[in-house]
Amino acid sequence: MGIVRLPLVERLPIAVLVSGTGTNLQALLDSVHGREAEIVAVASSNAQAPALERAAGRGVPVRAFPRSEYADRAARDEAIASWLHERGARLVVLAGYMELLGDAFLARFPGAVVNVHPSLLPAFPGLHAVEQALDYGVKVFGVTVHFVDGGVDTGPVILQGSIVLEDPAGPEEVLAALRPLEHELLPRAVRLFAAGALRTDPANPRRIATGHAAG
């Protein structure tokens, strides 16, 4: 009988960009970190972000890139991209990163930047998505995980989830109801990416198939 070789477990090195509380980062730390993926860097636009403590507490390298320390956004983007490359990141996850990333950053990680947004895109892109949805009077709220392109929340959709809230009191209630969806969908998207299961339809690059890769 020949030697049985166990397959090497390869974890996808990922970086997470944050600006605030970091509950989505926490979901990634709790579900995919050390399993399908390894969070190799957490970068924040804000040195005071509680998200940084969550990562540092798990031994993940963290670094803040405050706007005031760079000449402009492009210079900051460049510094972040270089650090993430040094750390070996192959996927960049925006988890409450409240800044836009320029084309030069996206070109450093082609097809490998994803974001979680608290609306059913293409409805209500940009800031204050939940407030926009409430103002519009919708009854179905949702979450979108999507690839990031040069626009504001315009990239191809990877996963979406929704909930019906017929009479929500305000944004806090909606956000609280959406959190569990975000915390399920973002790690799921990372797992699918790590498994090579996300496929772009050549006939329509907006359509992302999430079926598992054959073989």
Ligand code: GRF
């Ligand atoms: C989430 O609602 C996410 O959809 C949005 O920013 C928020 C981040 O929350 N992009 P947290 O910092 O992960 O708790």
